[in-house]
Amino acid sequence: MNEKQRLEGQQVQSINPSDKKSEKDYSKYFETVYTAPSLKDAKKRGKEEVKYHKDFDLPEEFIGLGKGRKFYIRTYGCQMNEHDTEVMAGIFMGLGYQPTDTVEDANVILLNTCAIRENAENKVFGELGHLKHLRKENPDLLIGVCGCMSQEESVVNKILKTYTQVDMIFGTHNIHRLPNILHEAYMSKEMVLEVWSKEGDVIENLPKVRRGNIKAWVNIMYGCDKFCTYCIVPYTRGKERSRRPEDIIQEVRQLAAQGYQEITLLGQNVNAYGKDFKDMTYGLGDLMEAIHKIDIPRIRFTTSHPRDFDDRLIEVLANGGNLVEHIHLPVQSGSNDVLKIMARKYTREQFLELVRKIKDKVPGATFTTDIIVGYPNETEEQFEETLSLYREVGFEAAYTFIYSPREGTPAAKMKDNVPMEVKKERLQRLNALVNELSAEAMKRYQHEVVEVLVEGESKNNPDTLAGYTRKNKLVNFKGPRTAIGKIVKVKVTDAKTWSLTGEIIEEKENLEVS
Ligand code: SAH
Ligand code: SF4
Ligand code: F3S
Numbered sequence: 001m002n003e004k005q006r007l008e009g010q011q012v013q014s015i016n017p018s019d020k021k022s023e024k025d026y027s028k029y030f031e032t033v034y035t036a037p038s039l040k041d042a043k044k045r046g047k048e049e050v051k052y053h054k055d056f057d058l059p060e061e062f063i064g065l066g067k068g069r070k071f072y073i074r075t076y077g078c079q080m081n082e083h084d085t086e087v088m089a090g091i092f093m094g095l096g097y098q099p100t101d102t103v104e105d106a107n108v109i110l111l112n113t114c115a116i117r118e119n120a121e122n123k124v125f126g127e128l129g130h131l132k133h134l135r136k137e138n139p140d141l142l143i144g145v146c147g148c149m150s151q152e153e154s155v156v157n158k159i160l161k162t163y164t165q166v167d168m169i170f171g172t173h174n175i176h177r178l179p180n181i182l183h184e185a186y187m188s189k190e191m192v193l194e195v196w197s198k199e200g201d202v203i204e205n206l207p208k209v210r211r212g213n214i215k216a217w218v219n220i221m222y223g224c225d226k227f228c229t230y231c232i233v234p235y236t237r238g239k240e241r242s243r244r245p246e247d248i249i250q251e252v253r254q255l256a257a258q259g260y261q262e263i264t265l266l267g268q269n270v271n272a273y274g275k276d277f278k279d280m281t282y283g284l285g286d287l288m289e290a291i292h293k294i295d296i297p298r299i300r301f302t303t304s305h306p307r308d309f310d311d312r313l314i315e316v317l318a319n320g321g322n323l324v325e326h327i328h329l330p331v332q333s334g335s336n337d338v339l340k341i342m343a344r345k346y347t348r349e350q351f352l353e354l355v356r357k358i359k360d361k362v363p364g365a366t367f368t369t370d371i372i373v374g375y376p377n378e379t380e381e382q383f384e385e386t387l388s389l390y391r392e393v394g395f396e397a398a399y400t401f402i403y404s405p406r407e408g409t410p411a412a413k414m415k416d417n418v419p420m421e422v423k424k425e426r427l428q429r430l431n432a433l434v435n436e437l438s439a440e441a442m443k444r445y446q447h448e449v450v451e452v453l454v455e456g457e458s459k460n461n462p463d464t465l466a467g468y469t470r471k472n473k474l475v476n477f478k479g480p481r482t483a484i485g486k487i488v489k490v491k492v493t494d495a496k497t498w499s500l501t502g503e504i505i506e507e508k509e510n511l512e513v514s
Helices: 003-009 020-026 039-043 079-094 118-137 153-162 175-187 233-237 245-257 284-292 311-317 336-342 348-361 380-393 420-443
Strands: 070-075 108-113 142-147 168-170 192-194 215-219 262-266 298-302 326-328 366-373 397-402 449-457 465-468 474-478 487-495 499-504
Touching: 039 233, 070 079, 079 108, 079 142, 079 175, 079 215, 079 262, 108 118, 118 142, 118 153, 142 175, 168 175, 175 192, 215 245, 245 262, 245 284, 262 284, 284 298, 284 311, 311 348, 336 348, 336 380, 348 380, 366 380, 366 420, 380 420, 397 420, 420 487, 449 474, 474 487
Parallel strands: 070 108, 108 142, 142 168, 168 192, 215 262, 262 298, 326 366, 366 397, 474 499
Antiparallel strands: 449 465, 449 487, 465 474, 487 499
């Protein structure tokens, strides 16, 4: 059997042999036991080598399945999910489905979910509630739940019990199986459940329909092995698996040839790129050096874990060019005690040293971050250390969160003596600081000329165009629609807390750009 036959031949209704527990739990719902998730299995990290499948094709027997049918995908969560949605859209189109922007018009609705915090999950349950009437009105409609929530037993159980309007649930490792899952859902009266808890192999050549033609995402690795004590991602996305550099470079080259202006290299922990290669020593620095040579104006990467950010990468970033000098570097906390129980495996001092090194070597480097407040038993003093670290680094923006316990993670078992009001109050204080430093950073651009990659009309005002600078600052400005998709120079006339306002300037004026 070759790889292709092996992939296509897998049955939807397979029992995961290592998953006896879920067989027992789920048998009351199904005559046939489907593959169900297990966080316990998802935690395991095997030694076996990752297999690369380079000859993926949509199974021929399912092509045409979507004739006369429309699909709608709602995406929650991070860029990884956004990009998975592009792959699923590619699969739908390959099967003959057409896209639609409205749920009422759709024959298949997928919710591509995020499990990172409780409120992310609640949004999905709310949406499932809203969709119930559509299912009643249209018995041929298929509703599916995929993404990170599908990897959690408790979520799957809740859907089975309460949200019977759902026709299919499939996991993050089962995306390439979408044709088989759809087919099975049309054939079966029961809910189709296919969630592999053990990560799949790396599958190249999956079809993709990208959301725009200006910026594109490129996966460089999948999964995460860091197991920060609060985080569900290592369970929902499996072990770290890097794509081969030649496949990534080829994809970026193709995107450059198609006229894309900006690429974001994606991974949960991109700095661990290549650590799983058994046959060579090749890391993110090497990959960035190769991509630096490709003729595409901007390259970003996300998300960086401070621990694996090595000197080789800094040395490559120092070359500038298409490698932008904006680095998103999640710190989570400024307190060594909290960092320790989070298992981030760096100290405040090490983080500051890394920032100093990057600032030294990469001219004009700016930083943004992620922060969690109200970790179990976080003291006022520890929280203040986060505030002081934020100021010391001079972060220009941050995603800030109240800690949310995730079932199955070590932190969820910790006793917590911090009341919710205190957590909320800390978040407000942190956000005030985030706003203050963002406004300060924006002010520095007042009257300056910036380079903007124009993405389209501004959200709030169709007479205005909007785009981002290399350092990811949003700029709204007056200019011709012909500028969309191009990098233009804009003179900043006004600096707000979260955006800049300006006017496009003539190329021939050739002013200095900051
Ligand atoms: N891989 C990325 C993070 C992905 S999740 C990294 O390590 O940088 C994005 C952010 O969500 C995290 O950086 C963290 O700040 C936040 N987050 C993750 N789990 C959380 C939880 N249980 N409660 C609150 N915030 C959380
Ligand atoms: Fe989660 Fe930590 Fe992995 Fe980021 S590095 S995805 S926070 S476990
Ligand atoms: Fe959410 Fe999964 Fe991304 S939990 S943040 S969608 S990896």
